[in-house]
Amino acid sequence: MENAIIVKDISKSFKGISVLKQINISFEKGKIHGIIGRNGSGKTVLIKIICGLIQPDAGHVWVNGKEIGKDVDFPESIGVIIEAPGFLPSLNAYKNLDYLASLKGTIGKNEIYSAISTVGLDPNDKKHVGKYSLGMKQRLGIAQAIMENPDILILDEPMNALDKNGVAEIRKLLLQLKDEGKTILIVSHNSEDIHMLCDTVHEMDGGLLTKI
Numbered sequence: 001m002e003n004a005i006i007v008k009d010i011s012k013s014f015k016g017i018s019v020l021k022q023i024n025i026s027f028e029k030g031k032i033h034g035i036i037g038r039n040g041s042g043k044t045v046l047i048k049i050i051c052g053l054i055q056p057d058a059g060h061v062w063v064n065g066k067e068i069g070k071d072v073d074f075p076e077s078i079g080v081i082i083e084a085p086g087f088l089p090s091l092n093a094y095k096n097l098d099y100l101a102s103l104k105g106t107i108g109k110n111e112i113y114s115a116i117s118t119v120g121l122d123p124n125d126k127k128h129v130g131k132y133s134l135g136m137k138q139r140l141g142i143a144q145a146i147m148e149n150p151d152i153l154i155l156d157e158p159m160n161a162l163d164k165n166g167v168a169e170i171r172k173l174l175l176q177l178k179d180e181g182k183t184i185l186i187v188s189h190n191s192e193d194i195h196m197l198c199d200t201v202h203e204m205d206g207g208l209l210t211k212i
Helices: 043-050 093-102 109-118 134-146 164-179 191-197
Strands: 003-014 017-028 032-036 058-063 078-081 152-156 183-188 200-205 208-211
Touching: 003 043, 003 183, 017 043, 017 058, 017 183, 017 200, 017 208, 032 043, 032 164, 032 191, 043 058, 043 152, 043 183, 078 134, 093 109, 093 134, 109 134, 134 152, 134 164, 152 164, 164 183, 164 191, 183 191
Parallel strands: 032 183, 032 200, 078 152, 152 183
Antiparallel strands: 003 017, 003 058, 200 208
């Protein structure tokens, strides 16, 4: 099978402290991959490098066959949640996503409405996002990640702040997206989510990645 993401010899330090130590890993297309590890273990730094948001000190990353920082600055056809999703608090869910969608201009109202509904929110709700609970903001973040129908999803703690029903709904959604051929990378400190959903699991500890 073809790999959606290839990471080769990636290293990264901050202020002389090594956060990633020669990471080598590839993620096969059409599967759900998990990286588990404690807070501060380097998980989020790795996915920021994959997404082109941080430059590594050494090494290379290819996403869908294109090298990040050389062929393209940022990966194409990718949906991302990294840390807490950020939205404009004075706008409702639809207007927030419509604003973000306008940056690329590849989707319209129907796709945005569909994404909001898919994560269990009401696209016609006029409530400002600033009045949303953390769980509702998390759902909206997932809607943002999927609305442009990307080939790859990279989700940092996707179940964060969701209640039991929300976790079950998002798990079901991720398995459905996998069935549609999406490649999904989940980063979490919750081993239950990782082991329940993922085809491959790696653990990040002390800047090193180990297959479980």
